[in-house]
Amino acid sequence: MSAAAASFGGLEPNSGRIRLLDPLTIDQIAAGEVIERPASAVKELVENAIDAGATQIAVTLEEAGRRLILVRDNGAGMTQDEALLALQRHATSKIAGITDLHRIDSLGFRGEALPSIASVSRMSISTGTEDGLRSVVNIEAGTVVSLVGTSGPKGTDVRVEDLFFNTPARLKFLKSDGNELSVIVDMMSRYAVAYPDVAFLIEHDGSVVLRTTGRGGAFDAVSEVWGLEPARGLVEIDEMVGGIRVRGFASPPHFTKPTRAMQWMFVNRRPIRSRSLNVAIDQAYRDILPEKRYPLVVLLLDVSPAAVDVNVSPTKSEVRFQHEGAAFDAVRHAIRSSLNAHGMVPSLEAIARVNSATGNGFIPWMGHDGHLGLNREPHLHLDSGPISGSAPAGSGFLGLSLDAQAALGSFDTNTPAGLPAVLDENFRAIEFAADLRVIGQAMNTFIVAETRLGIVLVDQHVAHERILFERLRASRGGGEPVASIPRQALLTPESFELDHRLAPLLSERIDEVRDAGFDLEEFGGGSFVLRSVPAALKGRNPVKFLREVVEELAESSGGCLGSLQSIQEAVWALCACKMAVKAGDPLSPPEMEKLLRDLAEIENPYHCPHGRPITLLLGRNDLLRKFKRIK
Numbered sequence: 196m197s198a199a200a201a202s203f204g205g206l207e208p209n210s211g212r213i214r215l216l217d218p219l220t221i222d223q224i225a226a227g228e229v230i231e232r233p234a235s236a237v238k239e240l241v242e243n244a245i246d247a248g249a250t251q252i253a254v255t256l257e258e259a260g261r262r263l264i265l266v267r268d269n270g271a272g273m274t275q276d277e278a279l280l281a282l283q284r285h286a287t288s289k290i291a292g293i294t295d296l297h298r299i300d301s302l303g304f305r306g307e308a309l310p311s312i313a314s315v316s317r318m319s320i321s322t323g324t325e326d327g328l329r330s331v332v333n334i335e336a337g338t339v340v341s342l343v344g345t346s347g348p349k350g351t352d353v354r355v356e357d358l359f360f361n362t363p364a365r366l367k368f369l370k371s372d373g374n375e376l377s378v379i380v381d382m383m384s385r386y387a388v389a390y391p392d393v394a395f396l397i398e399h400d401g402s403v404v405l406r407t408t409g410r411g412g413a414f415d416a417v418s419e420v421w422g423l424e425p426a427r428g429l430v431e432i433d434e435m436v437g438g439i440r441v442r443g444f445a446s447p448p449h450f451t452k453p454t455r456a457m458q459w460m461f462v463n464r465r466p467i468r469s470r471s472l473n474v475a476i477d478q479a480y481r482d483i484l485p486e487k488r489y490p491l492v493v494l495l496l497d498v499s500p501a502a503v504d505v506n507v508s509p510t511k512s513e514v515r516f517q518h519e520g521a522a523f524d525a526v527r528h529a530i531r532s533s534l535n536a537h538g539m540v541p542s543l544e545a546i547a548r549v550n551s552a553t554g555n556g557f558i559p560w561m562g563h564d565g566h567l568g569l570n571r572e573p574h575l576h577l578d579s580g581p582i583s584g585s586a587p588a589g590s591g592f593l594g595l596s597l598d599a600q601a602a603l604g605s606f607d608t609n610t611p612a613g614l615p616a617v618l619d620e621n622f623r624a625i626e627f628a629a630d631l632r633v634i635g636q637a638m639n640t641f642i643v644a645e646t647r648l649g650i651v652l653v654d655q656h657v658a659h660e661r662i663l664f665e666r667l668r669a670s671r672g673g674g675e676p677v678a679s680i681p682r683q684a685l686l687t688p689e690s691f692e693l694d695h696r697l698a699p700l701l702s703e704r705i706d707e708v709r710d711a712g713f714d715l716e717e718f719g720g721g722s723f724v725l726r727s728v729p730a731a732l733k734g735r736n737p738v739k740f741l742r743e744v745v746e747e748l749a750e751s752s753g754g755c756l757g758s759l760q761s762i763q764e765a766v767w768a769l770c771a772c773k774m775a776v777k778a779g780d781p782l783s784p785p786e787m788e789k790l791l792r793d794l795a796e797i798e799n800p801y802h803c804p805h806g807r808p809i810t811l812l813l814g815r816n817d818l819l820r821k822f823k824r825i826k
Contacts, residue, residue: 230311230358232260232369233375234375234378234382236260236312237254237260237382239309239311240312240355242308243308243353244266244270244351245390245393246270246302247268247271247350249268249270251409252266252394253267253395253397254398256379257399257400258372259372259375259376259399260375261366261375262356263354265352267351268350269350270350271350272325272349273351278322278332279332282334284310302465310337313336315358315361315365316356316358317355318333318335318356319331319353320353321345322350323351324349326348326349327347329345372703373703374703377697377700379397381696383397385459385466386466387416388420388459388461389465389466391407391410391411392411394406395409404698404699405420406419407419413495414431417429417444420694421491425446428446429445429493430444430533430536430537431533432444432445432529432530437525438499439498439525440496440497441495441525445534446490448483448484448534450491451484451488452491452743453487453747454746456746457489457492458476458491459493459494460494461494461495462505462514463500463503465505468512468513472522472523475523475524476492478527479530494530496522496525496526502516503515503517632645633787634650636655636782638779639780639782640655640778641653642658644787644791648814648815649812649813649814649816650812650818651811651812651813653809654807654810655776655778656776656777656780657775658794658810659776659790660768660775660803661794661804662797664767664768667712667771682714682728683727683730684727685725685726690722690724691738691742692722692723693742694721697746697749698721700749701745708741711729711770712730712770713728714727714728725741729774744773771804794810
């Protein structure tokens with residue numbers, strides 16, 4: 196019998212027969228569910244420290260946790276027997292039986308963290324329940340190799356070295372050090388906000404990257420994590436709705452970010468992710484936010500432990516509410532109520548006053564009866580969309596009624612597949628430019644032009660984005676970065692700081708950002724100096740612009756955007772998107788003509804870097820058929 200067969204109770208490994216796995220394999224399978232990356236190990240150890248009543252938690256990292264993770268706390272500590280028992284799977288002090296699963300009030304409860312980490316690392320636990328004598332347990336790949344005594348204060352130190360040393364395949368899936376560190380800092384920052392009475396410290400390769408004082412104030416914790424200026428702009432939330440208390444902070448409508456990265460949610464101080472609560476936040480800000488902008492939100496929901504199930508996912512980042520609708524309504528109402536209390540949501544009376552002050556506006560539109568009319572329409576109105584000057588509710592694309600749209604050919608601006616035919620690949624640039632005549636601009640968003648092929652609709656933002664992207668990326672067909680990207684030197688270099696989550700990411704990708712047209716210098720400690728920017732920024736705030744680019748890169752977690760092939764192209768795509776003219780920007784006829792000429796000269800005039808269509812064609816024959824001029 197082979198050695199492999201012997202380890203499987205006499206069965207060959209691939210015999211197809213049921214067998215009992217050996218303990219090491221069981222441990223590593225479980226570790227794969229719980230410990231995905233260094234941040235997972237840090238999370239579990241920090242949660243153990245919090246559950247142990249620690250008021251000071253320090254995390255020391257080397258190589259973003261690959262080489263070393265050391266978590267020290269001043270919590271309750273363990274005896275030697277308890278430390279050995281904690282290394283057994285499903286040994287825990289948090290629950291005693293199945294009934295406790297229905298009222299969990301601790302962060303941990305499964306008893307999987309320590310054995311999972313120990314099975315894929317070289318780990319030591321130094322712990323004591325009183326100042327003085329400590330017990331030290333050394334473990335390698337899940338096996339205890341030594342027990343010694345030492346002196347030290349009350350609390351626990353867990354040292355994890357060479358994470359995944361015995362599972363090299365797992366190492367290949369880790370991101371760069373900058374990205375892994377960013378994830379750890381983001382995670383620790385959330386615990387710092389949820390537990391403002393605990394002092395947190397993170398040191399990486401000898402440098403402090405996060406420090407909170409643990410003074411006990413929620414505002415203090417948010418200020419220490421996000422910075423004082425962002426924190427000052429937030430509105431405090433404290434509402435009791437349907438038995439759920441919602442505490443935290445939210446930003447006014449003018450203070451937004453391009454991603455949800457700064458929308459943090461907690462249930463009973465456990466950091467969570469919830470799509471339904473994301474929608475509740477969106478509903479709370481409905482009608483008062485620009486498109487694709489997201490408010491800063493910190494939400495702490497206090498719910499009866501019996502009304503929420505935290506035993507949903509291995510990472511415990513998802514929860515299931517007994518009454519999902521009640522949680523949704525509580526979040527929506529609490530945010531909206533706080534914004535209203537601070538005068539940040541316009542009332543109908545205020546809108547009426549604005550309409551009266553701005554005078555009469557007559558907007559031509561197509562009604563549901565199919566007749567064109569001149570209707571008096573308020574410049575500002577509240578409906579299902581944002582507050583804007585637009586066609587009345589019920590009118591659709593280009594002011595046509597929904598019935599008229601259906602007759603014309605289903606203009607669905609949200610679903611590309613529902614739009615009229617996208618230009619054929621045979622529609623070459625030379626034909627695109629031939630006999631083209633700009634008719635005008637629709638909705639300050641679409642350029643309407645006529646060619647011998649029919650009516651062409653061009654999304655001005657997407658078109659300009661593609662033009663800028665190709666100019667940033669390379670001269671046509673060259674494949675090399677453009678050496679002569681037009682740049683504008685700043686009259687005075689601008690210095691700025693990034694938070695602990697974003698600074699390592701920008702440091703790691705600073706060369707790519709420079710290639711995109713930014714003269715940027717790093718000064719350490721999260722500080723940077725900007726000396727010149729791409730000329731296409733057109734006077735926009737360059738520091739704010741760069742912050743948003745880095746935030747979107749952080750949100751992409753080091754991956755590519757769409758079909759882009761490199762991080763460098765991702766940076767160029769983000770820069771192009773930020774610098775391009777926006778939907779809603781009025782353009783003069785010469786500007787529209789110049790935009791279309793530039794579009795005709797680029798390599799791909801059909802799709803933006805993220806895959807969205809640029810140009811749509813309503814063919815001549817299609818139009819004639821719609822109006823019954825031909826069959």
